[in-house]
Amino acid sequence: MKFTLSNISKALLVTGLLASLVACSDEGEDQASATIAGVTFASQAEAGASTFATNCAACHGANLEGTTLGPILSGQAFVQRWGERTPAILLGNIQANMPPGGNDSISTDDYINLVAHILSSNGVDTVVNELTASTDFTIADNISQVVARRQRAAPPSPQGITIAGTVENFVPVTDAMLENPDPADWPMHRRSYNAHSYSPLDEINTENVGNLTLEWVWNMHEGDSEPAPLVYNGIMYLINPGNVIQALDAKTGDLIWENWTGPANRQDMRNIAIYNDKIIQATTDARLVALDARTGEQVWETVVADSSKGFSNSSGPIVADGKVILGLAGCANYIPEDCYISAHDANTGELEWRFNTIAKANEPGGDTWGELADVFRAGGETWITGSYDPELKLTYWGTAQQKPWVPVSRHLTIDDVGLFTNSTVAINVDTGKLDWFFQHVPAEALDLDEVFERVLVNRGDEKLVFSLGKYGILWKNDRVSGEFKGFKETVFQNAFTNIDPVTGAVTYREDIQNAKLNEWTSACPSSTGGKDWHSMTYHEPSGTIIAPLSQTCLENAAREVALVQGGGGLAASRKFFEMPGTDGNLGKIGAYNVDTMEEVWSYQQRASFHTGTMSTGGDLVFVGDLDRRFKAFDVKNGEILWETRLGTSVQGHPISFAVDGKQYIAVTAALGGTSPRSVPAVIATEIVYPQSGNAVYVFSLPD
């Protein structure tokens, strides 16, 4: 449904009810924390080790080292995320969210033991007395090694330039270059401001793609990775896991320089930006860093948000009109600060504006969160980079859903739509003001967000914006006004009983509307989409959007979340299963005519697709999958014209570029990738691949 700010009334905060809810919650925790004689922190940690091995190790690793199914819970990554918080907050998070499938046999005492085990494993060594549900010391203060490290000046290593070199004859990147990229370049996440993921290069085409051969391969740093390389003027700028950027000769694969901006973790970042003479990088701990594109030397750095409060980045910025614009992730915590999109001066990093994605009680849209106090309004992450229309001076972003995932967990109803979550927001790049928004799925209830890329398409006089979220619905809106123009269901969905063809308003199934705590709801698609972070492509010559899709379903059960400042979370148990009617095919590529919104062709296979789709002037569309296959389809009919097999799962964003007049196709093999990885891991268990092998592969035609 489309809203404008003028028709949204303001609401006042109702604190009395919330205060009583908090009081009830505290009382419950006190009861749970009754002291048992003889119990110590050490005995709790020992008991927790057993509970961890049974319920947690499958995803987080026996030694908390993390796996492709679950994040690392030890070392610097843990201290960064949890060091400034308390055991009580950690307990609340784990109780609300883990294990993902739920387990009624885990008691509150078991959860406290788990916390003790995690803290003990992370070097908490000053605690003797037993933990309770309300233990509130600062975790890092009780890790001797962390305290000692604070007293040393030396930063963790490696840091900064590790390989020195210079890009010769560098020509600064101008606004004009970004508005109309050279056909040889791929100078931003999806190549162009309109996010078409389309290269006009046509040397490689439907007639000769069968002759593609490997030109060079470069092993990347290990860790979670969903990269979108940039290529500008023959240089590839590559974001690696752990906030490492490399500059490579795009023709030969020779490394020119490398910079470890830090933190040196194994976390992923999808993209970086180039502008003027700088590579601009968002870091996983929510900083923004500019490097000299010639040498990799750091030019400026600024903090976007406080990572100790959970804020992070997983996608990098877009540079529009001289401003570095980026979103935020990690906004599920009950803290006064909310998620925002921010713009920074590209030359200095100085903050120019912020747009908050969560409406506070006294702001326009503030009355769409029921009577929830501002501190308990969470979600609205902008974890996928937006697009930009230079003529309209509008930048388009998707926002994630409210948190926790289910209305009953967030103490709201299906009528509390929670602006500006799960929407397309169009923001003026000069002012940061909201020009219009369209909320695709109000009061989202299944962890199916609509946050992904906004693809800008012109058809005649129409200026359109397309998006495709986890419900698998391709949305068409007017990008000047936000007006709903149409939709297409690309995979089976049974969450909505109706989608209004005139307004686009969705109606949830009744049992989803009224889902209670700990009540299982079965729905399709699952939280891996429909569609997820893998970008779709628009092939303008044929007027089709070709999207990488996924076909799985879930059972979802809401968990209780106390309204306690510092708490929050996602709070649902989930189970996953094959989507009925797909014959077990998790992967689907669908091509859709943007005028008729009809499916032109589709292709299905067992293995899920793990890259964006990339189309070219040679009428090809490239995509890679979990089963290590990288394929080229005929964009007009879906026929597979070429495929090869890489070292591990093919994941990231394929690109095409040219050097000295010769066209290349590049793609990354990578691990990690959040739910699109973890859901197939429990459904298509027969698909195995090496647990290492992050790399970029570059293909070309033989000379």
Added chain:
Amino acid sequence: MKLGHTSLSIFTALLFTLVTLLSASAQAQTETYRARLSPMPTTPQTVTTITGEGEVILTLQGNSLSVKGNFKGMNSVATMAHLHNGPPAQPGPVVHPLEVTLLPAGEITAELELSDAQVTALRKNELYIQIHSQTNPAGELRGWIFARK
């Protein structure tokens, strides 16, 4: 030319035979359906204990439904199997028991007489098969029934 009595009789007999054959053909017209059996909803904690796969072919003739299939790879012995009524991905009640081999792998069979409502449900993809096992009494394999392609 006019038809004589003999010719008319032969024509009438041929016409009767043709109508009878067409009618019999219509009565014998069968609809074939298929269910792919795959693990019930699972998690990283249960993925090694909810296992297996299978395929069931169902033939509908009038209201008679013949069920024949096989399964393998379950985590423990099958204990029972049922035909359920529920839209795709939405579990619903049991409508008929099915014969199942009481082993981790085996066959699943039944000759059923469906009600008209159940035939309608079949054609709307609103029936599914579920096999229960010793270690997964709530169900280990499940598959919705669709017209066979």
